[in-house]
Amino acid sequence: MNPAVHLDGITKRFPGVVANDDVDLAVERGSVHALLGENGAGKTTLMNVLYGLYRPTEGQVVIDGEPRSFNSPRDAIDAGVGMIHQHFMLVEPMRIWENVVLGNEPTEWYGLRVDEEAAREAVRDLSARYGFDVDPDDRVEDVSVGVQQRVEILKALYRGADILILDEPTAVLTPQEVEDLYDVFEELTDQGKTIIFISHKLSEATHAADEITVLRNGKNVGTVATDDVTSEELAEMMVGREVLMERSGATEPPGDVVLDVEGLVAEDDRGVEAVSGVSAQIREGEVFGIAGVDGNGQSQLIESITGLRTPTAGSVSFHGEPLDDVSRRERIDRGMAYIPEDRQARGLVMEYDLTQNAVLGSQHDSAFTDGPRLDWDRAASHAESVIEQYDVRPPDRDATAESFSGGNQQKFIVGREFERDPDLVVATHPTRGVDIGSTEFIHDRLTELRSEGKAVLLVSSKLDEVQALSDRLAVMHDGEFTGVVDPTTVTEEQLGLLMAGETPDDDTVDYVDDIESGDDSKPTESAGEEVSA
Amino acid sequence: MSRSRPGAIRSRVTSLLRRFAEISGVDRVLIALAALGLSVLVGFFIVLGSGRVAECSTAAWTMPITGMGFCYDPFEVFFVLFNGALGGPFYVWEPAIFNPEWLPITLPWLGFMPGWSPFNNAFALTMSETTLLVFTGLSVAVAFRAGLFNIGTQGQLVVGALLTALVVVALAPLFPANRVGGVILIAIGILAGAVGGGVWGAIPGALKAYADANEVITTIMLNFIAANVAYVLVLEVFRAEGSSVVATADVPEYAQIGPWLFPPTGDFAEAALLIGFVSLVALYLFLEHTSLGYDLRVSGIQPLAAEYSGVNAKLTTVRAMTLSGALGGIGGSIWVLMSEGRWVESIPDLGFDGITVSILAGNNPLGVLPAAALFGVLKGGALQVGFQTDVPPELVGVLRGLIILFVAMPEFFRLIGKRLVPDESEVEPSSGDGNDGDGVGGTAAVDDGGEASA
Numbered sequence A: 001m002n003p004a005v006h007l008d009g010i011t012k013r014f015p016g017v018v019a020n021d022d023v024d025l026a027v028e029r030g031s032v033h034a035l036l037g038e039n040g041a042g043k044t045t046l047m048n049v050l051y052g053l054y055r056p057t058e059g060q061v062v063i064d065g066e067p068r069s070f071n072s073p074r075d076a077i078d079a080g081v082g083m084i085h086q087h088f089m090l091v092e093p094m095r096i097w098e099n100v101v102l103g104n105e106p107t108e109w110y111g112l113r114v115d116e117e118a119a120r121e122a123v124r125d126l127s128a129r130y131g132f133d134v135d136p137d138d139r140v141e142d143v144s145v146g147v148q149q150r151v152e153i154l155k156a157l158y159r160g161a162d163i164l165i166l167d168e169p170t171a172v173l174t175p176q177e178v179e180d181l182y183d184v185f186e187e188l189t190d191q192g193k194t195i196i197f198i199s200h201k202l203s204e205a206t207h208a209a210d211e212i213t214v215l216r217n218g219k220n221v222g223t224v225a226t227d228d229v230t231s232e233e234l235a236e237m238m239v240g241r242e243v244l245m246e247r248s249g250a251t252e253p254p255g256d257v258v259l260d261v262e263g264l265v266a267e268d269d270r271g272v273e274a275v276s277g278v279s280a281q282i283r284e285g286e287v288f289g290i291a292g293v294d295g296n297g298q299s300q301l302i303e304s305i306t307g308l309r310t311p312t313a314g315s316v317s318f319h320g321e322p323l324d325d326v327s328r329r330e331r332i333d334r335g336m337a338y339i340p341e342d343r344q345a346r347g348l349v350m351e352y353d354l355t356q357n358a359v360l361g362s363q364h365d366s367a368f369t370d371g372p373r374l375d376w377d378r379a380a381s382h383a384e385s386v387i388e389q390y391d392v393r394p395p396d397r398d399a400t401a402e403s404f405s406g407g408n409q410q411k412f413i414v415g416r417e418f419e420r421d422p423d424l425v426v427a428t429h430p431t432r433g434v435d436i437g438s439t440e441f442i443h444d445r446l447t448e449l450r451s452e453g454k455a456v457l458l459v460s461s462k463l464d465e466v467q468a469l470s471d472r473l474a475v476m477h478d479g480e481f482t483g484v485v486d487p488t489t490v491t492e493e494q495l496g497l498l499m500a501g502e503t504p505d506d507d508t509v510d511y512v513d514d515i516e517s518g519d520d521s522k523p524t525e526s527a528g529e530e531v532s533a
Numbered sequence B: 001m002s003r004s005r006p007g008a009i010r011s012r013v014t015s016l017l018r019r020f021a022e023i024s025g026v027d028r029v030l031i032a033l034a035a036l037g038l039s040v041l042v043g044f045f046i047v048l049g050s051g052r053v054a055e056c057s058t059a060a061w062t063m064p065i066t067g068m069g070f071c072y073d074p075f076e077v078f079f080v081l082f083n084g085a086l087g088g089p090f091y092v093w094e095p096a097i098f099n100p101e102w103l104p105i106t107l108p109w110l111g112f113m114p115g116w117s118p119f120n121n122a123f124a125l126t127m128s129e130t131t132l133l134v135f136t137g138l139s140v141a142v143a144f145r146a147g148l149f150n151i152g153t154q155g156q157l158v159v160g161a162l163l164t165a166l167v168v169v170a171l172a173p174l175f176p177a178n179r180v181g182g183v184i185l186i187a188i189g190i191l192a193g194a195v196g197g198g199v200w201g202a203i204p205g206a207l208k209a210y211a212d213a214n215e216v217i218t219t220i221m222l223n224f225i226a227a228n229v230a231y232v233l234v235l236e237v238f239r240a241e242g243s244s245v246v247a248t249a250d251v252p253e254y255a256q257i258g259p260w261l262f263p264p265t266g267d268f269a270e271a272a273l274l275i276g277f278v279s280l281v282a283l284y285l286f287l288e289h290t291s292l293g294y295d296l297r298v299s300g301i302q303p304l305a306a307e308y309s310g311v312n313a314k315l316t317t318v319r320a321m322t323l324s325g326a327l328g329g330i331g332g333s334i335w336v337l338m339s340e341g342r343w344v345e346s347i348p349d350l351g352f353d354g355i356t357v358s359i360l361a362g363n364n365p366l367g368v369l370p371a372a373a374l375f376g377v378l379k380g381g382a383l384q385v386g387f388q389t390d391v392p393p394e395l396v397g398v399l400r401g402l403i404i405l406f407v408a409m410p411e412f413f414r415l416i417g418k419r420l421v422p423d424e425s426e427v428e429p430s431s432g433d434g435n436d437g438d439g440v441g442g443t444a445a446v447d448d449g450g451e452a453s454a
Helices: A043-050 A073-078 A096-101 A116-129 A145-158 A175-190 A202-208 A231-239 A298-306 A328-333 A343-347 A354-358 A376-389 A406-418 A436-451 A463-469 A492-499 B006-021 B025-053 B074-085 B121-145 B153-174 B179-211 B215-238 B270-289 B291-301 B303-308 B313-340 B350-360 B365-388 B393-420 B440-453
Strands: A005-014 A017-027 A032-036 A058-063 A066-068 A081-084 A163-167 A194-199 A211-216 A219-225 A257-267 A273-283 A286-291 A313-318 A336-339 A424-428 A455-459 A472-477 A480-485 B090-093 B109-112
Touching (some): A017 A043, A017 A058, A017 A211, A043 A081, A043 A163, A081 A145, A096 A145, A116 A145, A145 A175, A175 A202, A202 A231, A257 A455, A273 A298, A273 A313, A286 A436, A343 A406, A343 B303, A354 A406, A424 A436, A436 A463, A455 A463, A480 A492, B006 B393, B074 B121, B074 B365, B121 B350, B121 B365, B153 B215, B153 B350, B179 B215, B179 B313, B270 B313, B291 B313, B303 B313, B350 B393
Parallel strands (some): A336 A424, A424 A455
Antiparallel strands (some): A005 A058, A257 A273, A257 A313, B090 B109
16 A cells, blocks of 8 residues: 655755755555654754645655645645644634634525525534534634644645644643644544644654654754654654763863843843843853753843843843943954854844955954944955854855755854854854754864863753863753752753752752852752852 | 745845845946936826826827826826926927828827027926935935944934034125135035034934934934924024025025026035035045045944954944034035025925935945936926926825835845845854854855744
8 A cells, every 4th residue: 555645755955045855754554644843954944844834846746646746725725734833823803613614614595695504514413523622612712732633634624634743742832732632643643634733842753653763954854653663762762872972071161251141031022021140250261060950040041141132130240240231342342253043043144244244243344444344354264264163064165055956055144253262152052054064073173272262152952062072061941040950960750840840859969060069959949049149 | 744934945045135236336237227217107007097087088198009098108208207397398299191000000200409409497306306315315325335334314314404504604604705705604514514524413322322322213303303403592682684484594606506507596516516526536445445435434344353453342333423414414404505504494304315315326435326316306306396297296106215215225125135134254253263163144045034933
């Protein structure tokens, strides 16, 4: 029997990027298939190809043994493929049944009127058949996110989908809702539907899927049956190899305090408090890491330090001087390098070539100026040296930033910032989207900077990265540090608990921050305040 | 499935806009030329159509073969439009020998008009319009490059012009009435215009920076304020005695920018064009080769990156608007010192035409000169069409508008394309960025329509 879905040698290229490279994928009917990979591995792109949003550069989509060429999602829907996006596409003030039938309404009076009763009935039937607990007359805005997700699934089923693609379905759900979703999966597959879901979480894949395909850098690393594989093996497939990073501890004790953050409170763009009283001291020759799930206030904390955001309370001092009224430019001039989280919005001017990007942040620096004039020759040679040292490919300083792949854009930013000769490096996700070789190089340079006596503030969502590089590791949750620990002794479980905002209930955790080191009293909810100098 | 698919249409539109956004420099020039040709072709048929509808005793042009008569000759209209703008360097003649009888139409030949000199009044008008539009075009362009839409160049020009006239008239007695005194007065006058326009531009700049007031709205409002306040001031306070219109006293002859080669009746001075050219080159160097220019450009193109690189966004906004206003104000100075010799209530819409000039130039200072020249030619030529043919001025206006519309549209789409269509590579998740949900942005953008149609 033919597999429900067969992707045959799919390659999808974007300008400067190969998102999918000759990917094969076969999914059996009635099974749950997990597409696993790190951010940027090409999972969503692959599914967008299957759903007709992108046309593959090469390769073929085969549904039920029949080769298909989708020009739009409409074609995919006609072929029985439905996709539930991570961000739902529902009309919130409308009722559930209206959302489900929207665009395909049953009509009466020769198409002049929507047959509400028939529509309601159809939605009720579908809901009952798959055991969804959904009332068609509820308004979407009134129901929980989990129910909204089911409405999306109903929408796809109503349009006759046999194959359901779910993009990171658990990202928005509470743990209980995740369990319910797994039940829904079971119900759907029992009735012959095929499910493909995208995830970057190992546990989800092993828990819910029959088979798992791991994507890495746009390539299919392998498809395995869930029963035949261990989490460790999967992790290795995702990351590419055993990531046992060599820890190179600081050779010399840290020196003077470079950055002193005191009781910092900051709001996010919506005016909601995102950082609630964080204190930390970062010294010369030390890497201070911040771990935590994205969105727990790391961004706002970093922006407050680098001068992109005005904190609502607390203070930041640099070399002992408060930075309250110090502009972003002045902070750069005083020796603060910053690898921003969003490299394409902040770190690079996408339409400019690398020469012009090489002076971003130093456009008033005497290194590149004669009076008011910007010396493009010096900028060009600087760009060239960054390109060469940091292995930016292709090595073309006249190419626009947008024409480079994400990894190479990142390498260029990292190079530019490191070459500033800073006293403090603030690095947020410095290796995100960067290949293994370059990652190692960036790690080496970070370590080098430390041994040169620079202070490094490292934020990364990669646990292994922060753990291997940091001398002290703070864990952030809900705007506060739940603990500052010794990365050499802390276990993954302890980190996991801290990241979830809980306190490991044993005293094996080495809290290293000045105050807590001698004091094993559990960091309470106000841990942020305690973790101070 | 015969229903229309918004998703498909939308992606078509998106990809079309994207293609416009990616056009190269050479292509843009070629497209502009092609658009010019196309607009002439369309205009040709509009002239024909109007000529058929209009009533006249004798046909200006008879269509070969059919013998249909038309009141306006489209060939003549376009010939006069472009030829007239230069003061008629060519004339049309129809040689008998080279016109075999089997040809249905007589082939016109262009001859060079003996005794034609470029320094004629018609060409002077063309050049004068070009010169003034260089300033207003630069004014709009510099704001545009900083991401600001300055509709207020007109008001800045009005204020600059008034200040120039008042300052020069007031200071004239202090300087010797000779060439030297004239040059000093002109310099002071231009400075006054720059200050006046600059202040008038700084107001919306500051409102934008510190009160978050949209500059499009404030500049439009300030246009009205400028025009009416200036009118009342001149009417009540500065009106020249015995003047039949609302105007200031005349700037003394020696303090006006006079022509070197062109006839004095032409209201055009080469020196003014030179000042325009110098401003243009200076602005180009400022934008491309100075730190402040870099700040300004990055602010316009990617405000978040500008903030990251330490650019003070508020200050840059005020600076850009001040510079923009100053250029508009200098345009006003030139208008007073070169064209009118005084401030008069009937100020032409140079500021508004400057917006089109800037768009036509792709907001690049170097492109402003050819764009302004096109406007100048159309202005000078239109006048000649009115003199030399029976075509009504409204129809000439239509032809002008048509040409501008055609030439500006590709640039306009390019601007829209750049602003509205996200770059595919930026949206694309696998460039390795992406937060939790890689590529959701792109998905949502394209998918919406597709789903709705399903």
